[in-house]
Amino acid sequence: MDWAINAPLECQDLNHCFASAHAAHGAPEPASRLPGSHPWQRQVVAVAVLGAVVALAATPTATHGTEAEPGRETFSVEYTVEVRADDPTTAWVRWDLAGIDEIRRIQLTTDGGRFSSFQASGRLEEREGHVIWWPSAPYGHLSYTTPLRHRRGPEAGFDSWADTDWVLTRARHLFPHSRILFSTNVEPNAEARARLIVRVPDGWDVASPLAPDGAHRFLVESPRARFDHPRGWLMLGHFARADITIADTMVSVTTAGEVATSARDIFALLEDGLPELTQLLAQQPVRLLIALGPDPMWRGGLSGSSSFYMHGDRPIRTPDRTSPYLHELFHVINPTRPGPDAAWVTEGLAEFYSVEIQRRIGTLDREGFHRALRSFARHGLWNRDFTRTTEFALRNNSAPLVMWALDREIRDSTDEAHNLDDVVTELAQQGDTVTTARFLGTVRRIAGTSFNAFFRRHVYRGEQPSLASLKESAAPEAESDR
Numbered sequence: 001m002d003w004a005i006n007a008p009l010e011c012q013d014l015n016h017c018f019a020s021a022h023a024a025h026g027a028p029e030p031a032s033r034l035p036g037s038h039p040w041q042r043q044v045v046a047v048a049v050l051g052a053v054v055a056l057a058a059t060p061t062a063t064h065g066t067e068a069e070p071g072r073e074t075f076s077v078e079y080t081v082e083v084r085a086d087d088p089t090t091a092w093v094r095w096d097l098a099g100i101d102e103i104r105r106i107q108l109t110t111d112g113g114r115f116s117s118f119q120a121s122g123r124l125e126e127r128e129g130h131v132i133w134w135p136s137a138p139y140g141h142l143s144y145t146t147p148l149r150h151r152r153g154p155e156a157g158f159d160s161w162a163d164t165d166w167v168l169t170r171a172r173h174l175f176p177h178s179r180i181l182f183s184t185n186v187e188p189n190a191e192a193r194a195r196l197i198v199r200v201p202d203g204w205d206v207a208s209p210l211a212p213d214g215a216h217r218f219l220v221e222s223p224r225a226r227f228d229h230p231r232g233w234l235m236l237g238h239f240a241r242a243d244i245t246i247a248d249t250m251v252s253v254t255t256a257g258e259v260a261t262s263a264r265d266i267f268a269l270l271e272d273g274l275p276e277l278t279q280l281l282a283q284q285p286v287r288l289l290i291a292l293g294p295d296p297m298w299r300g301g302l303s304g305s306s307s308f309y310m311h312g313d314r315p316i317r318t319p320d321r322t323s324p325y326l327h328e329l330f331h332v333i334n335p336t337r338p339g340p341d342a343a344w345v346t347e348g349l350a351e352f353y354s355v356e357i358q359r360r361i362g363t364l365d366r367e368g369f370h371r372a373l374r375s376f377a378r379h380g381l382w383n384r385d386f387t388r389t390t391e392f393a394l395r396n397n398s399a400p401l402v403m404w405a406l407d408r409e410i411r412d413s414t415d416e417a418h419n420l421d422d423v424v425t426e427l428a429q430q431g432d433t434v435t436t437a438r439f440l441g442t443v444r445r446i447a448g449t450s451f452n453a454f455f456r457r458h459v460y461r462g463e464q465p466s467l468a469s470l471k472e473s474a475a476p477e478a479e480s481d482r
């Protein structure tokens, strides 16, 4: 037997509320993205269950690079999500499984009762916080409902919303976290063929980053996951949609309700910005969905698998010259996830490159670039251990400034032969979890010299890097607008 953890988990969804320009972000959620598409992601943990040794296989995050060729498929899963015109705030979800002799049981997390009204073939047992399902073989079905309006926090905006004629949600709101117990004596290499079917009222449209497979139907493929789960953001209903292909990536911007940012402005940024990020992170996403929503949705950005949500009032570029769109895009394309002491690395890189990429593509001049750096310095939280601090001001202001200083230090110590890009690309090529120690080790390898002193000073002691070199372009009186 062999357990597979299957989760509709997406990019880390660390809080990216840009609503108040780096001031009041909510508490970041713990990193939830499981490892990506690499063999080490199969975190093998020996656990004795029912007298047998089982292996925990983590579901990869999927969707980077070319779409994976499905392996030999031994069973099929058809997910149906239905939204009805008379009550668009509820989703009716059904799983139809076929050829599942190798599936012994499935455990689903009910997430505080968000998933309810479970019905299933075979046997279903509701327990504290989860249900356990022993589907009848060879065919099984499961159904449940889930509300489509969900607040990000007690006082926060909604990260899933259903209006009268549109819905903006993501897979994690429709599919509970699940663990599958396979019987390996029936089929040692069980692998699913999975589809997502969306049933919506007449005249409604459907947008998803998943590969289309007919009208309102999608292929669900999670490379190296045996029980594929739908992922990413999903927009249903009446909404505006614009598509463009940028360097082999099909980019869609969907907009529900009245929003300030136009798809044209987003495409203008991505035309040059996306290729920069795909090269930096050594990934080529096949599809990218950017879904914009209005109030009362969360006034920030949230990254998902091959997709991200952005509040429609968030600008392409903030007054302090950072870009919420490039920041989220970095998260979407980045195949690594942060370890417990390295959220500063992920956030620092996403925010630093949201400025640096603009400089490279010529939309930010030197003055604007320096202004962003001074803003990081002024709004940062200093003299704290980066590896132990969760405050937003540290992760999204202090950390990007330290990334800038680190880039300069690597350039200086290698006579411009290397820079921070080389570190980021190498980490991305290896994937997996990035810890502070692994980040430091990669810097050392790229630079060919120890960076212990730099990390001690600027990461563990949290000292602010000097901005003395920016003096010649200072214009501090003009910087009070944030």
Ligand SMILES: [Zn+2]
Binding pocket: 014, 015, 016, 327, 331, 347, 350
């Ligand atoms: Zn972020």
